[in-house]
Every structure is written in C-alpha cells, then in structure tokens.
Amino acid sequence: MVKQKTRNIGIEAKPPEGVCEDLKCPWHGTLPVRKLVLKGVVESAKASKTVIVRWDYHNYMTKYERYERRNGRVAAYCPLCISAKKGDTVRIAECRPLSKTKKFVVIEVVK
Numbered sequence: 062m063v064k065q066k067t068r069n070i071g072i073e074a075k076p077p078e079g080v081c082e083d084l085k086c087p088w089h090g091t092l093p094v095r096k097l098v099l100k101g102v103v104e105s106a107k108a109s110k111t112v113i114v115r116w117d118y119h120n121y122m123t124k125y126e127r128y129e130r131r132n133g134r135v136a137a138y139c140p141l142c143i144s145a146k147k148g149d150t151v152r153i154a155e156c157r158p159l160s161k162t163k164k165f166v167v168i169e170v171v172k
C-alpha cells in the first residue's frame with residue numbers, strides 16, 4: 062500500500078494511517094483548520110462522516126465554593142481516513158462551517 066501524502070495542518074497531531082480523497086479532510090483535502098482545538102469522547106457515530114463529541118469539565122461557583130459539572134457537546138465532521146467509532150477519544154479542531162451544525166473536524170484519534 063502506498064502511503065498517502067498528508068498536508069501540514071499547523072497543529073501537532075499524528076496524521077491518520079488511512080487514505081481518502083475527501084476535499085473536506087484536513088489531512089488529504091483542502092480544509093483549513095482554525096485555532097480552537099478540543100478533546101472529547103465520541104458519543105455517537107451513527108450519521109455518515111459525522112460524530113457527536115462530548116467533553117466534561119468542572120466550573121467553579123464562587124457563591125457555593127464548589128464545582129459544578131458541565132459538558133460540551135458538538136457535531137464534528139469525521140473523514141473516512143480517520144473513521145472514529147463510539148467511545149473513541151478524539152481531538153477536534155474548529156473549521157469553516159461545513160453544514161448547519163458542523164463547524165468542527167476530527168483531526169486524530171487519541172490512543
């Protein structure tokens with residue numbers, strides 16, 4: 062198998078092993094990624110080339126001097142060369158709006 066050449070996306074991440082010819086792929090296509098990079102767990106991978114990523118965090122509440130649990134949840138584009146599954150920890154990067162709800166793209170699966 063010939064290893065496909067990957068672009069430099071400007072973020073320190075491991076390029077995927079798989080191949081694809083997707084223009085919306087940050088590694089093999091022409092999709093530029095932006096500054097914001099998040100890390101989360103794939104909650105759902107039911108739709109094609111789309112994953113729902115969720116991450117939990119704590120927010121300190123000054124009034125009660127305690128932490129409250131919060132979570133973020135976002136839909137992200139997942140090209141075929143990465144194809145993250147449910148339960149995978151992934152890193153997502155902000156990109157241009159790809160559809161009504163997708164403004165993020167999966168850049169790598171964290172082992």
Ligand SMILES: [Zn+2]
Pocket residue numbers: 079080081082083086087088089090140141142143
């Ligand atoms: Zn690709």
